[in-house]
Structures are given as C-alpha cells and as structure tokens.
Amino acid sequence: MIKPFVALPDQKIRSTSQEVRSFDQSLQSLAQDLIDTASAQTNPVALGLAAPQIGVFKKVFVARIRNKFKPFVNPKIVKLSKNTGSLMEGCFSVSGVYGSVTRPQEVTLEAFDIHGKKFTKTLKNLEAKIVQHELDHLDGILFIDHVESQNGKLFKVKQNKKGKEELVEIL
Numbered sequence: 001m002i003k004p005f006v007a008l009p010d011q012k013i014r015s016t017s018q019e020v021r022s023f024d025q026s027l028q029s030l031a032q033d034l035i036d037t038a039s040a041q042t043n044p045v046a047l048g049l050a051a052p053q054i055g056v057f058k059k060v061f062v063a064r065i066r067n068k069f070k071p072f073v074n075p076k077i078v079k080l081s082k083n084t085g086s087l088m089e090g091c092f093s094v095s096g097v098y099g100s101v102t103r104p105q106e107v108t109l110e111a112f113d114i115h116g117k118k119f120t121k122t123l124k125n126l127e128a129k130i131v132q133h134e135l136d137h138l139d140g141i142l143f144i145d146h147v148e149s150q151n152g153k154l155f156k157v158k159q160n161k162k163g164k165e166e167l168v169e170i171l
C-alpha cells in the first residue's frame with residue numbers, strides 16, 4: 001500500500017527506530033508498503049526508502065539494488081572503505097532540498113531478509129550511498145546533517161525562465 005511520507009518539519013523523522021524481533025506478517029506488509037511507496041515515486045524517482053519515512057519506527061529499509069527494491073531488516077555496517085566520494089543527495093523527508101554528501105564509496109552490510117535469513121552484502125558507488133543514506137534514517141539522521149557537518153551547501157529545485165528545473169543555492 002502506498003503510504004504518506006513523514007517529513008520535516010515533523011520531528012518524528014528524528015526518532016530512533018527499534019530492532020525487528022519477529023519476522024511475521026506485519027514485517028512482510030511493512031516491506032511491501034515500502035516497496036509500493038518507493039515504486040510510486042516518479043519525480044524524483046526513489047532509490048530507497050526507510051520505514052520511519054512512512055511512520056513505522058522499525059529498523060527496516062528498502063534500497064534499489066540492480067533495479068529492484070531489496071528489503072534490509074536490522075541492517076548493520078560491518079565494513080566501510082577508506083576511499084570516499086561525493087554525491088548530490090535528496091530525500092522524501094526533506095522535500096525539494098538537495099546537497100552534496102561525501103561518504104565511503106564501498107560498504108559491507110549484514111542484515112536479515114523478511115524471512116529472518118541473515119545475509120552479507122558488499123555494495124559500491126551509488127548503491128553504497130543509497131544504503132548509507134537509508135541506514136542513517138533508522139537513527140534519525142538526515143543527509144542535511146552531513147551537508148552541515150561537511151560545510152556543504154543546500155540547494156532547492158527552481159524552474160528557470162525557460163521552464164526547466166535547475167538547482168539554486170539556499171542562502
């Protein structure tokens with residue numbers, strides 16, 4: 001089911017999510033709701049979505065891996081690369097705002113699937129950035145926090161005179 005987003009200024013998005021303890025029907029429908037809600041986004045498209053963004057404060061997110069939304073339950077980072085890279089990030093919980101965030105380029109995660117089976121996954125580049133962004137949501141952290149701590153700039157989308165969208169710095 002497609003759900004509405006929890007977004008700033010609603011401070012609930014800052015809550016810390018709880019570990020999933022039972023891999024039951026409610027977890028399966030939560031994962032499906034995340035996939036349905038993420039898949040329904042067209043402008044911009046969603047690359048991932050975390051449970052607190054639809055008002056469920058459990059450690060679950062979905063991330064687009066090889067063009068498919070994959071659920072991660074109780075995810076944990078086990079390894080981060082030393083090399084980093086910057087990417088312009090946005091978030092459905094910080095509507096219309098974008099900013100460049102520097103993060104490790106490669107990450108290894110341990111997580112469970114919705115049936116409770118543990119898996120380990122190493123992801124690179126864009127997919128590595130997606131899972132780090134989504135994992136942050138489970139601790140109430142938003143990409144704008146990283147932009148701020150990295151002394152970066154925030155941008156918003158604005159239509160120019162020709163009706164095309166462009167990014168304009170938020171001062």
Ligand SMILES: [Zn+2]
Pocket residue numbers: 090091092093133134137
């Ligand atoms: Zn987000």
